[in-house]
Amino acid sequence: MYAIIETGGKQFKIKKNYIIKVEKINKNVGEIIKLKTIILFNKKNKIIINKNKEKYLILAKIKKHIKDKKINIIKFKRRKNYKRKIGHRQKLTILKILSIKEKTNGS
DSSP, rough: EEEEETTEEEEEOTTOEEEEEOOOSSSSOEEEEOOOOOOEEEEEEEEESSOOOGGGEEEEEEEEEEOOOEEEEEEEEEETTTEEEEEEEOOEEEEEEEEEEEOOOOO
């Protein structure tokens, strides 16, 4: 069983116990969150696309917040003595997928 979710403008294929790096989520470390934007759900080779997404529940635990490796941006114009060096480090959240399940009528 797997699912494809969207978070932070990117799509991720996930299974139970997967660890993924997503754009920063403003929650505390150790919190359990529900991932709501489910694009595709696969269970026993039956694929459900974009229908009844409220039927499925994906829980993930926030392991830690980190910064990605530095990306250097260099701008220059030849013969004009113009040079700029800018760096950027993206803030990320590491998630561990706890469960991917179909909600029953009772829950």
